[in-house]
Amino acid sequence: MPTPARTPARALSPRLALGVLSTGMLMTVLDGSIVTVAMPAIQSDLGFTPVGLSWIVNAYLIAFGSLLLLAGRLGDLIGRKRMFLAGTGIFTAASLLAGVAASPEVLIAARFLQGVGSAMSSAVGLGILITLFTAPRERARAIAVFSFTGAAGASLGQVLGGVLTDALTWNWIFFINLPIGIATLLVALRALPSDRSLGLGAGADVIGALLVTTGLMTGIYAVVKIEEYGAGSAHTLGLGALALVLLAAFLVRQAKAANPLMPLRVLRSRSVSGANAVQMLMVAALFSFQILVALYLQKVRGYGAAETGLAMLPAAAVIGAVSLGVSARLIARFGERNILLTGLLLLVGVLGLLTRLPVQADYVTDLLPVMLLAAGFGLALPALTSLAMSGAEEKDAGLASGLFNTTQQIGMAIGVAVLSTLAASRTESLTEAGRPAAEALTGGYHLAFGVGAGLLLVALALTFTVLRRPTAHRPEAPQAPEAPEAAEAPQAPQAPGATTAPNPPKALATH
Numbered sequence: 001m002p003t004p005a006r007t008p009a010r011a012l013s014p015r016l017a018l019g020v021l022s023t024g025m026l027m028t029v030l031d032g033s034i035v036t037v038a039m040p041a042i043q044s045d046l047g048f049t050p051v052g053l054s055w056i057v058n059a060y061l062i063a064f065g066s067l068l069l070l071a072g073r074l075g076d077l078i079g080r081k082r083m084f085l086a087g088t089g090i091f092t093a094a095s096l097l098a099g100v101a102a103s104p105e106v107l108i109a110a111r112f113l114q115g116v117g118s119a120m121s122s123a124v125g126l127g128i129l130i131t132l133f134t135a136p137r138e139r140a141r142a143i144a145v146f147s148f149t150g151a152a153g154a155s156l157g158q159v160l161g162g163v164l165t166d167a168l169t170w171n172w173i174f175f176i177n178l179p180i181g182i183a184t185l186l187v188a189l190r191a192l193p194s195d196r197s198l199g200l201g202a203g204a205d206v207i208g209a210l211l212v213t214t215g216l217m218t219g220i221y222a223v224v225k226i227e228e229y230g231a232g233s234a235h236t237l238g239l240g241a242l243a244l245v246l247l248a249a250f251l252v253r254q255a256k257a258a259n260p261l262m263p264l265r266v267l268r269s270r271s272v273s274g275a276n277a278v279q280m281l282m283v284a285a286l287f288s289f290q291i292l293v294a295l296y297l298q299k300v301r302g303y304g305a306a307e308t309g310l311a312m313l314p315a316a317a318v319i320g321a322v323s324l325g326v327s328a329r330l331i332a333r334f335g336e337r338n339i340l341l342t343g344l345l346l347l348v349g350v351l352g353l354l355t356r357l358p359v360q361a362d363y364v365t366d367l368l369p370v371m372l373l374a375a376g377f378g379l380a381l382p383a384l385t386s387l388a389m390s391g392a393e394e395k396d397a398g399l400a401s402g403l404f405n406t407t408q409q410i411g412m413a414i415g416v417a418v419l420s421t422l423a424a425s426r427t428e429s430l431t432e433a434g435r436p437a438a439e440a441l442t443g444g445y446h447l448a449f450g451v452g453a454g455l456l457l458v459a460l461a462l463t464f465t466v467l468r469r470p471t472a473h474r475p476e477a478p479q480a481p482e483a484p485e486a487a488e489a490p491q492a493p494q495a496p497g498a499t500t501a502p503n504p505p506k507a508l509a510t511h
Contacts, residue, residue: 014132017191018142020184021125022149024088027180028118029149031095031173035060038170045170048104058224059108063115065409066217068123070209072402073261075124081192084128085185087120092181099174110174119405126401128192130389140328143382208253208261215246216406223410226417266400274466275388276404280411281459282344282380285452287415289350289374292423292445293367300359300438311363314371322378331383337467340383344460346376351453359442387467419448 035056043053075083094113101107129146133139164172222239229235254260267273297303297311331339350373361367388404427444435443 016187017132017193018129018145020188020191021084021128022146023180023184024084024121024188025125025146026149027091027177027184028122031091031114031118031177034164034173034176038164038173041170042107046101046104046107052104052108054224054228055104055108056111058221059111060115060118061224061409061413062217062220063112064119064122065115065220065406065413066213067116067119068406068409069216069262069402070213071120071123072127072400072405075120075127075402079194080124080127081188081194083124084121084192085188087117087122087124088181088185088188089117091117091121092177092185093117095174095177095181099171099178122405123402126385126389126404132193137328137332140331140382140386143385144323144327208250208257211246211250211253212261215243215250216410218246219243220410220413223413223417226421231418231421262403266403270466271387272389272400272403274462275384276407277466278340278459278462279384279388279404280407280414281455281462282347282384283408283411284415284418285351285455285459286347286377287412287419287452289354289370289449289452291416292419292448293354293370296357296442296445300441301361311367312371314368315374318372318375319378322375323382327379327382330379331386336383336386337463339379340387340467341460341463343376343378343380343383344456344463346373347380348453348456348460349373350376351449351456354449355446355453357442357446357449359438415452419451422451423448 039053039056042048042056048056071083071087091114094110094117098107098110098114101110125146129142130139133142164170164176218239222236222243226236250262251264254262254264294308294312297308303311327339350370353370353373357366385404389400423444425444426447427440430440430443431437
């Protein structure tokens, strides 16, 4: 909980703190997407096997996804600023280790540590933001900036990864994190407000921590290995069942523990539980846009790494324009639920058009409309984030933030495993039927796009039913928002609106 009195950190503009948090998120998202285009060069240089190569992504994903919930709650207990600084420091040091790695084992270990650091810093970002921006309009603007950061980082990473790998070496995709990480740490020391921690005694449930971390790690591992073992294999089903048992035991433990790690009151809010479910479906569906479109451009249309990134830039541009330009005003006028529904409808249109993508697609007529409709993400994500945090009390802000990020990673892992497996299976069957390679690949992608559209339709249905009551938006009292003193003065907590760490899918289909 932030200190009521103004501290040296409070003397700085909250906008600078927003810049620090957004830069930290940019570094995390950039690292996820920048790695994907450099994987062939890494494989050639370090001698990765095809199966081992996937662990460049999987090691990061498992650590990141399984530790977010724990890191979020620990941020509430020991201090969110401390957690952010520690996570950024670990991520930066791990980036140096990854850059100098001379063997597959060292690189995989470094990627795991990067995931740990990312989980620690990302999990508390939302919690810090909602204590800095309490006025609804200012909070909505902060969410929009934070949301744009993720979209920009994903697209920029694809371009930057190709440029750095071609112009220098793959090592520089990790070295680039060093100046960003160091600068973020130096500014964050002053820009982020010191917060009053609850103390470990308020929720130091060691058994619960072990159960949830082990359960999430086991479940994510089972999901990311579906492509290798198959969805119906003993390996997948056995580990999936074990993960469910561990997570069920965690929930039972939280219901009975005197100081639970995750108080179940957080899940009783329809806004929190419903928004997290919608987000999981949306992220899983959008994997088919984020990654499979890039694979289509490279494998079917013959684009290079940098060309692919440039082709995807219009999507990032319209997402940014909508997020930064109009989303806050639209949410204030029409409510989060209505804007979320509009954004989801546009995204259904994106994947619907992609199911009809021809083998010899023309970029201007076949792909550019798809990129422009991606503006729906700039509407959906800020609204969804606000809903996901709306039921959390300030003392649970870190936990709610970690939960929201955790469902992002679970959704991403499901999208990676299910949609890439379906695409590969369909491609194989078309190849066996005698179809040309490009046609078979396109047919596989069509199936994945169609399934993704179905997931978005389910998300729409959940939004209609579970999130059926839009958040009330009352006009703000005149408060001269441009005055620095008004922007920086601590304010009484209002109904949380929220922020989110947009964490677009980072994993790469390796087939």
